[in-house]
Amino acid sequence: IDLLIGEMMIFTNVEWSGMLSELKLPGIFRTQQFGRAKQSSHAVPHQSMGVPQYAWMTSPLRRYVDLLNQQQLICAIEHGVSAPLVAPYKPKDMDLLVVMTTFDSMIQQWRNFQDTVERFWALRWMQQQNITESEATVLRDDLVRLSVAPLVTVVEGMPEYERGTLVKIQIDDINLLKLKTKSRYVDFVADPVFDDFEDEAVDDDGDLATELEVEIESESADQVRCAVFGYPIAQSVSPTLHGLAAEQTGLELIYDKVEVQPEDFSDTVKQFFDKGGRGLNITIPFKLEAFELAKNNLTDRAKAAQAVNTLWCVDGEIYGDNTDGIGLVNDIQNHGFSIKGKKVLLIGAGGAARGALLPLLEAGCAALHIANRTASRAEDLAKQAQELATTDVIITASGLEDIPGQWDIVINSSASSLEQVALPIPETIFNPNALAYDMVYQASGSTPFLEQSKDMGAEHTLDGLGMLVGQGVESFKIWHDLEADASSILKELRQAMQSKQSR
Template identity: 40%
Template sequence: MSACCAVIGNPVAHSRSPDLHHGFAQTCGIPLHYEKILAEEDDFAHVVQAFFASGGRGLNITVPFKQRAAELADHCSEEVRLSGAANTLWHNEQQQLCADNTDGRGLVNALTAHGVTLSGQRILLIGAGGAAQGVYHPLLASGPAVLDIANRTPEKAEAIIANQGGDGRAFGLDEHVDEPYDLIINATSSGLDDSALKVPANCLAPGHSVCYDMVYGTTTPFMRWAEEQQAAAIYDGYSMLIEQARLSFSQWFGVLPPVQSYNDRG
């Protein structure tokens, strides 16, 4: 009998999660049925409860429900407690709802797999929304020399740093930094609608800085800017998508599926 898993969001039609998880399941020899569930804001809690009541094994949560998912859970991982958001739900043996946020660990794993050094490096995170909240603490745990956040409203960036135990600097997107960063991560949604993104002046060192956009599937304004500035390497968020999905899968089935390549996008 196949295990039943799903991704819940609104919108959700674009999700690559079914492709990824069916691939993981096939590799690991686990029978799996994985579907997409479109939920309305007022129905989210009911949909989650109904899914697990019908024998569902695990859920992935995408926008706009990650905060709601965290609020529903009986047990939350440290990442969920710090970020206030969850992207993975499952029931434990006591039928209690458990929540994790694998986004940050997925990003760290993806960067490491790309050969990007994090320990001892100067890292700039652009944006202070839910995506930034979810990845800040795992990035901090990787041991960077500096982990700063630039955001249109610095107060939101300051709140993330204060709430998650960092000592980095928060500043506006229109500021001029004194020293460029080794790694610049775009955690804004500007790539989703191809809107312009303002980037702090002097934050990139040509031929040295690495740039990573958490959006995937398109060449974003941030990626075009990084190319114009002659970044040493530029990556989109597809590798992060794979890595966070692998970690979700391991929470549900107790096995971490292998990854052969980030280049096979189906």
């Protein structure tokens, strides 16, 4: 009966997802190509099932994805070819990508938990039964699936066998803390029963799938895992940003948003990398702790910023970078404004300003003036800038009310826009054709500082959403050695924020 139910669910999901595909209506489709299982907003063949498209649609009470797809399906039935114009989710809808990314992250966490529980009790049962020998089926290389328990393990001394070969192994030790066995190859038993070894099995979600798909999805064998750590973390848009970058570049990425208790930060970072995580974005309040964790492997940008927002691990060593400043510089340049040879005014002397120093100097500014409410802090930061400078750039400092001259680019790194207050700065600080840049961002693209700047004569204005995208794209490049298009990601994020604000 389970097989019959599974077959009917597959048939229904294939037919219903086919209706969405024919009408070019987006949904959350399941796809597997070249052994890699993932989700897509458009129909892609599912190779192991041998179907042109597949989507979860038959269990709306258990999964929100099924409910979302059924809403799209109902629209398809009611409106036919006009459905893409009136459906809840339109083609290239940012909200659909957010749901897809969030669901992918949550279901992977659930699967990891299920795997851990199942693995513990399988190992515990084997201990209780004093099982020291078992037949096992080769999955790949030295990885096998035991016959006596639902368990996959690594075997030492395994000869090269094709997938599906039956072997005998010796289990010398079981470690319940690490959930591992110490096993070794004993003998060959039999050749594979099926050439392709793709026996059918019902997966954890009740849908019929091949063992190959279940193995890949549950173990995340071909998926890359990254995350952002912070406290609090609810408002972070990093998962959406990196999801867009991954979709652009064809990367199969799981990107989690994790609220970490302050006392657990270091241990959680180490655990993340120990489990195979590739990269971490770090936000408040952990940038200084991240700097300390990576103190032996810091980039020049991180050393200059004295804070880290990007971590990765190589051969057990944690590395750190600060991509905030280069995100700022790249955003300014992506909008057609050159920094080279320009006079730059940097307002504020906190961590955000410090992170911008080296990238601004490396971009070739001719003069850099740092202004802060407390002039002594600006002077201290100016001294740091002078130590970083490798050219004859003019570096000066003052209080806010004493800013001298006129400037080509004025960057606000203070919290004035968050506090909704105007800065006590001279009205004459903007050169003709000057750019005003606020590191704070809003859906509209304007902020209190940018409005104040317009009134003072700034011809061009930019808020900090592009800086956020820029630092994320730089992290993405560090981790994956892939280039994502910051401009298109910025456009989609802005549209999503404005759409959400208008509801």
